Amino acid sequence: MKTVSETDAHDPSADDTVLFRVEGRTGVVTLNRPRALNALTHPMVLRIAEALDAWADDPAVEQVLIRGSGERGLCAGGDIRAIHDDAKAGNAASAGFWRDEYRLNARIARYAKPYVALMDGIVMGGGVGVSSHGSVRVVTERSRVAMPETGIGFVPDVGGTWLLGRAPGRLGTHLALTGTAVGAADALLCGLADHFVPAERLPELTAALAGAPAREVLPRYAATPAPGVLAGRRSWIDHCYAADTVEEIVERLLGQGEPEAKEAAETILAKSPTALKTTLAAVRRAAALGTLEQALAQEFRVSCNALTSPDLVEGIRAQVVDKDRAPRWSPATLAEVTGADVERFFAPLGEDRELYLP
Secondary structure, three states: OOOOOOOHHHOOOOOOOEEEEEEOOEEEEEEOOHHHOOOEOHHHHHHHHHHHHHHHOOOOOOEEEEEEOOOOEEEOOEOHHHHHHHHHHOOOHHHHHHHHHHHHHHHHHOOOOOEEEEEOEEEEOHHHHOOOOOOEEEEOOOOEEEOOHHHHOOOOOOOHHHHHHOOOOOHHHHHHHHOOOEOHHHHHHOOOOOEEOOHHHHHHHHHHHOOOOHHHHHHHHOEOOOOOOOHHHHHHHHHHOOOOOHHHHHHHHHOOOOHHHHHHHHHHHOOOHHHHHHHHHHHHHHHOOOOHHHHHHHHHHHHHHHOOOHHHHHHHHHHHHOOOOOOOOOOOOHHHOOHHHHHHHHOOOOOOOOOOOO
16 A cells, blocks of 8 residues: 655645554554645545555554544545536536445444544534544544535435434434534534543544553543533424424424524524435434445435435535525425435435445
8 A cells, every 4th residue: 555654745746635654553544635624535535445454454553543634623524516516517426436435434334443533623524424433433622523414405424324313312313404513522422422532632642542552542531521512402302303204393393482492493494405304314214224334325325316406516506616605495495395306315326336335
């Protein structure tokens, strides 16, 4: 495997969007696109997978650590502008990217060595995929963890439906539909992370991991985060999001008399109606599946079928390209989205196009 070290990162011919080095007994992956909040590209995904394969057979590497460069976050997701351009042009490059990305997510979840993810700062979409499937997941007081796909006319992927479908009660459905970003305590509550470490201690933690296993190191740095907000809202969240349809969920939220519930309803109503209904179906179906791999295969169908949905192009246009924050969804209301509209996203892709994972 050809790796990029921090010394040859200054070579303009080197791909320095992701850096690899071995520090003591730990293989370190650094996502290195700080100006783009370390958003993932297809080449980055392939190079991370290549490094994991090499380190899996390297007896000198006992564990893996993934982190983001800069101070803003681990990873804000995939390169959605590229997905916008691909979908608008009717190309299939995004499907190839997702195929390799989802394979990487499954690889991380089954990795034989400890996989430590430093989920500091913004961790969204694809950032959740390269961290929350790991065996050791660390958040800080700066962490903002989210699956915000409904806001761009898309559906949670990278195993997000699997993770959210297994959160306590209906918390995962709440996060999936609203796209709400949660802090450290709520990420722990929802099963998206395992440990809280103050951000100022991350350099010490990283240095300590070079010389000792994560299971020995983490107890020295783990602490208790500030209280979250979701635990105190469980009663109305579990009641409202147990409804059978998005329309009924919104109706229950508006009828709660709680300001936070009303805010959640208003947030939902600003999202793509088609994406909302498809997301509700995807999370509930994922919760009934037996493995992450099955959920990723389902997500691959949904994602590929979304490439022909007008809301994906329109959502990214409104949020990222033109930034007018005024998407024109089609259909424009929840009532106009039929069951057939939702089922289209789960339709088989054809034998030669499906995602097959061991």
